[in-house]
């Protein structure tokens with residue numbers, strides 16, 4: 286299994302983190318909630334076990350709601366600059382997804398799946414060479 290050993294943070298630098306461990310997955314999420322959080326774009330994330338993520342500076346703010354999947358989803362972001370950082374989900378209690386844009390080197394990431402494409406607007410770019418799922422990974 287591929288591992289990830291990287292650092293990242295928010296736009297203003299108040300939050301910094303290190304992630305070191307097995308890379309469990311990487312995906313684009315086209316759900317409406319991610320569109321809100323990302324300003325219209327899908328969310329690009331890497332998925333790791335919670336124990337692989339260490340916040341080294343600052344304390345993220347958080348917001349929880351019921352996701353399109355029906356699970357309780359908690360999103361963490363910088364309370365100062367608003368950058369989306371992490372999300373956890375009651376459907377997958379041991380893992381955390383990290384927004385790829387928060388990594389110091391986002392080029393490390395390549396999406397292996399595209400979720401919630403059924404919720405994407407017609408102009409979202411959906412890669413025909415990457416598996417597509419109209420709903421989430423639990424469906």
Ligand SMILES: [Zn+2]
Pocket residue numbers: 295296297298299300363364365366367368
């Ligand atoms: Zn910030």
Ligand SMILES: [Zn+2]
Pocket residue numbers: 314315316317318319320328401
């Ligand atoms: Zn989503």
